[in-house]
Amino acid sequence: MAVAMGSASVHLAVQICCNNEFKANAAFVTGSPRFGNKPLCCPARRRFSSSATRLIPRASSATAVEDGSNGDTDTIPTPKVIIDLDSDPDATVVEITFGDRLGALLDTMNALKNLGLNVVKANVFLDSSGKHNKFAITKADTGRKVDDPEVLEAIRLTVINNLLQYHPESSSQLAMGVAFGVDPPKQQVDVDIATHISVFDDGPDRSLLLVETADRPGLLVDLVKIITDINVNVESGEFDTEGLLAKAKFHVSYKGKAIIKPLQQVLANSLRYFLRRPTTEEASF
Incomplete structure (x- = not known):
C-alpha cells in the first residue's frame, strides 16, 4: 500500500500489546446486527438509534502533535479514515491518513480503550501519499475483532473527533466538521448526485x-x-471516510448464496431511498 518517496519510503513500525482489560460500553454492544461468519438479521421495522455514538472520548491535548508540527501549511490535507474488517481475520483494522502530519497516535489509542477496546498492534509509516496510522483493534472483554456496527461507528467518530482536536483547521473539509469541528464545511453535498x-x-x-x-x-x-x-446478510466489509463523502464496501449474501439480480435491484433501490431521506422514522443524527 505504501508508495515510495523518491528512492525509498520512510517506514516506522510500532507494535503495542495492551494487557489491561476494559469493560465494554453496553450502549454499543447490545441488540445490534453484526458482521462475521454468522451475521444476525435485524427484526422488521426495528430502527437503530446512533445517539450512543455521540459520546466520543476526546483527545487530552488540542494543540500538541507528536512531530511538533503546528499545522501551519498552505495546503490542508483531507483526512481519511478506513475501517477494514477483511484484511485481518482476528482484528478490526483502522487506518488514518492525514497528509504528512503525525497527529496523536497514543492519544487516539487511549480514546479507543475508553470504548472498551484493546489496540493489540499499531503501525505508523510515511510515504508519498502522506502519513498513515494503522491500528489492529479487538474487544477488551473477548479478545475478538469488532463487528458490531454501533461500535464501529463509535470508533469512526472517536478517531475523527480526536483528529480534529489536533488539526481543527481541517474541520471545514470533513462532513463531521459540523459535529466536532470549529468550522463546518462551506458547502453541502447534494445527496442525489453524490450517492452511487x-x-x-x-x-x-x-x-x-x-x-x-x-x-x-x-x-x-x-x-x-x-x-x-x-x-440480506452483511458478512464483512470496509468503510472509508474521506472529506464530505463516505465509501462502503460490503460482502453480502442471501441465505448463504450470492444475491440474485432482482434482489440486487431491491437492495440498491432501498439504499437510495433511505439515504436520500435519513430521518424517515427516527433521526439518524
Whole structure:
C-alpha cells in the first residue's frame, strides 16, 4: 500500500500489546446486527438509534502533535479514515491518513480503550501519499475483532473527533466538521448526485455491494440496518471516510448464496431511498 518517496519510503513500525482489560460500553454492544461468519438479521421495522455514538472520548491535548508540527501549511490535507474488517481475520483494522502530519497516535489509542477496546498492534509509516496510522483493534472483554456496527461507528467518530482536536483547521473539509469541528464545511453535498450504489457477483456464495454517499454521523449503523431489514446478510466489509463523502464496501449474501439480480435491484433501490431521506422514522443524527 505504501508508495515510495523518491528512492525509498520512510517506514516506522510500532507494535503495542495492551494487557489491561476494559469493560465494554453496553450502549454499543447490545441488540445490534453484526458482521462475521454468522451475521444476525435485524427484526422488521426495528430502527437503530446512533445517539450512543455521540459520546466520543476526546483527545487530552488540542494543540500538541507528536512531530511538533503546528499545522501551519498552505495546503490542508483531507483526512481519511478506513475501517477494514477483511484484511485481518482476528482484528478490526483502522487506518488514518492525514497528509504528512503525525497527529496523536497514543492519544487516539487511549480514546479507543475508553470504548472498551484493546489496540493489540499499531503501525505508523510515511510515504508519498502522506502519513498513515494503522491500528489492529479487538474487544477488551473477548479478545475478538469488532463487528458490531454501533461500535464501529463509535470508533469512526472517536478517531475523527480526536483528529480534529489536533488539526481543527481541517474541520471545514470533513462532513463531521459540523459535529466536532470549529468550522463546518462551506458547502453541502447534494445527496442525489453524490450517492452511487453498485452490486456485483463475488463468487457463488456472496456479492459485493459498493456504496458512496454524503457522510453524516450514524451512517454506518443506518447502512447495515437498511441492508439487514430486507434479510440480506452483511458478512464483512470496509468503510472509508474521506472529506464530505463516505465509501462502503460490503460482502453480502442471501441465505448463504450470492444475491440474485432482482434482489440486487431491491437492495440498491432501498439504499437510495433511505439515504436520500435519513430521518424517515427516527433521526439518524
